[in-house]
Amino acid sequence: MDKGFTFEEIFKQNEKRIHYHIHKLQIRDSHNEFYVEGLYAMWLAYKNYQPEKGPLATYFNFVIRNRLIDMIRNKTREQKISEAYAQKENTDKYDGNYSSTSIAPLQSPQGIEFSDEEIWNKVKKLLTTNQWKWVEYYIVQGMSQKEIAELEGVSSDAVKSWGREARKKLQASGVLTSSDDLSNQ
Structure with missing residues (x-):
């Protein structure tokens, strides 16, 4: 279908619409991602425009604005997913399976035997x-405190408390010395 104008001509006349909607939606577009999306929306509107349904300018405004809003929603969703993932990674890293004084993992439980009943x-x-x-x-x-809490149906804080008290009792009785691995956990 012949529209009478090329896209380049239409673009030169309507480029400010993209900037208008970016400004109106209060978008910071330092990498021009939203501008490119607005340009693509304008091109789609140009390709799909049907003159009998209304003015081209109104259609441009509608398509550009809605594409920019969709992009904002997608970026917000991606950011929330990234934040949730980072928070989960941080929680997993510090769930009690690491020493409070360093990030190094605790000694492996391998070698602990019940041979001396x-x-x-x-x-x-x-x-x-x-x-x-x-x-x-x-x-x-070698279970994490979080796993123990889930297994026993209590909070992680309760499990940490069990550990603190167990270490105190074992140190006080002389079974465990302050230089043993358990004292820094």
Whole structure:
């Protein structure tokens, strides 16, 4: 269909519409992403324009504005997803499976054996049921405090408290010295 004008001519006459909508929607466009989207919207409007349905200027305004709003929505959605991912990564990194004084992971529980039942029975008698659960799950099995909390149906803070109290009791009894690996966890 012959429109009588080339897109370049239409663009020169209507370029300010793109800037108008960017300004009207209060968009900061330092990388000209929104301008390019507005230009593409103008080209689509030019290609799809049907004169019997109304003036071209009104159609340009409608298409440009709506494409810019869609782009704002998409960028906002992407930003929220990125922030949620970053927050999850941060939570996973610091969920209690790392030392509070450094970012290095705790010592691996490999090598801890229940071969000396007498020592483990002595440890178990010193601790409450929950403190023993912390030793068994966290130290022996290597579970994170978050995993223990989910398994036991309590908060992560409760599990951390079990660990603090277990370390205190074990240090006070002499089973654990202040230089042992558990003292810095």
